Amino acid sequence: MNPGEVLRIVDSIHRDKRIDKEIVFAGIESALVIAARKHYGEDAILVFHIDRETGVIDGACNGEPLSAEELELTGRIDAQTAKQVMIQKIREAERDSLFDQFTAEIDQLVVGIVQKNEGNTTVLALGNVEAILPRGEKIPGENYRINDHVRAVVVDVKKTGTRIKVVLSRIRPMLVRRLFEREVPEIGDGIIEIKEISREPGYRTKIAVSTIDPRIDAKGACVGIRGGRIKNINMELGNERVDVVEWSDDMQVFIPNALQPAEVEEVILCAMLGRAVVLVQPEQRSLAIGRKGQNVRLASKLCGWDIDIMTREELEGLLEKTLTGYLEIDGMTDELADQLVGEGFLSFDDLSIIEPDDLMELGQLTEEEAAHIIDQAEALAEAEEEAEKQGKSRFFVDDQAESETESDEESEEDADDESKTGGESEIEEEAEPEIDETTEPESEE
Secondary structure, X not given: OOHHHHHHHHHHHHHHHOOOHHHHHHHHHHHHHHHHHHHHOOOOOEEEEEOOOXXXXXXXXXOEEOOHHHHHHHHHOOHHHHHHHHHHHHHHHHHHHHHHHHHOOEOOEXXXXXXXXXXXXXXXXXXXXXXXXXXHHOOOOOOOOOOOEEEEEEEEXXXXXXXXXXXXXXXXXXXXXXXXXXXXXXXXXXXXXXXXEEEEOOOEEEEEEEEOOOOOOHHHHHHOHHHHHHHHHHHHOOOOEEEEEEOOOOHHHHHHHHOOOOOOOEEEEEOOOOEXXXXXXXXXXXXXXXXXXHHHHHHHHHHOOEEEEEOHHHHHHHHHHHHHHHOOOOOOOHHHHHHHHHOOOOOHHHHHOOOHHHHHHHHOOOHHHHHHHHHHHHHHHHHHHHHHHOOOOOOOOXXXXXXXXXXOHHHHHHOHHHHHHOOOOOOOOOOXXXXXXXXXXXXXX
C-alpha cells in the first residue's frame, strides 16, 4: 500500500467521521494482521506498524522482519478481508466517538426531529443518530407527528453493536430547569439560581428560585414581561401549569411560599418527624390542598417536609383526641403525652415509629419502659387501622384525608390567575395574570 495513500485515507476518515487518527492507524494495522494470517497461518506471530509521519508500513512474522516484497504481497492478499476489518474498526470507533459525545450531554437539552412512531415509542433524529422517546418518558396526552421538532433531555446512552442508543425524556424536572435556563438569561449569568423543582408531568410544576442581587425580583424575572417567559415554557410543556415561588432557608417562610396561591396562617414545624402542620382558614383549606392533593403534594416535595393542612379548629380537636388516646397507654404520663404532642406525634401510628432513644430522653424512661409504650402504640395503631376500615375510629378521626377527596376545585381555579404569574418583577414590567388562564388537566388515576 502506497505510504501517501495510507496517510490520505487516515486523514479523510479522521475528518469525515471525527475519529482519532491513532484509532484509524490501529485499525489498519489490525486489518493487515488478519489479512496476513491467510498466507502465514493462524499460528504465526504477526506484527505490523505504520509510521504516523510517513505512512511507511513495517512488519514482522515470528520476530523476523518482512521484506518489501512480502509486505507488498500482504497488501494484495485477501483485500476483501482487510476491507471488512477496516470497516468494522471504523464503525466501532465512530460508535465510541458518538457514545462519548452523547454521554457528555446527559441531562442536557436537545432538539430532535420525529422520524416515526413505533407503538408507544417515538423515534427521533439527533443529527446522524437515532434517539428514542419511550412511552414512560412522554408527557401524558402528548402525540407527535412526523417531522415535529421535540425538545427533551438526554437521560441515557447505551452501546448496541456498532451503534448507540440515546434515550430522551420529557417528564424529568431537569427539562424544566433547562427550559428556564434557556428563557431566563439571569439564570445563565448566575444572578438567579434554581434551588428546587417538584413536578407532576403534564399537570403542574413548582419551581423555587433565589437571587444573589437583592435589587432583582427572582420570581418576577422568571415570569417575564407580561408573562412572556413563563408562557413560552408553559407552551413547550403542553400547557403544564408552572408555579414560580421564592426560595428561603427559613421553612416558616418557604413553606407558605410553596403552598401559594393559598394563604397560610401559621406553620408548626415538628422536626423529629420532618413534618409541618400548616394552619389555614376554612375557606383556604381546599385551595392549599389542591385538586386531588396536588398542591400540598408538590409543596411537600419542594420543601422536603411532610405537610399536613388543617384549620385551627381541626388541630385543636385532633390534639384533644390524641391526648385522650395517649393517656390510655400503660406507662404514659400527662407530661410525656404533652411533650409528644408538642413534637408532632399526633396519632398512635406516629408514636409507633418513634426512636426508642428519643422516647427515653423525652420521658426520662428506661429502655424497657420505652419499648413497652412503643409496643402498645403499634398494637393500637393496628387496631385503629382495622377500625377505620370498618368505619369505626376509636380515637383518631382522619377528617383531613376525607376532606382532601372532597376539596373544592372551584376555589383553586379562581386562584389560578394569581398563582401562575408568580408576582411582579423589579427589573421588568409587572407580569399580568393573563398567562394563568391555562386550565389544568385533570390527572389520570
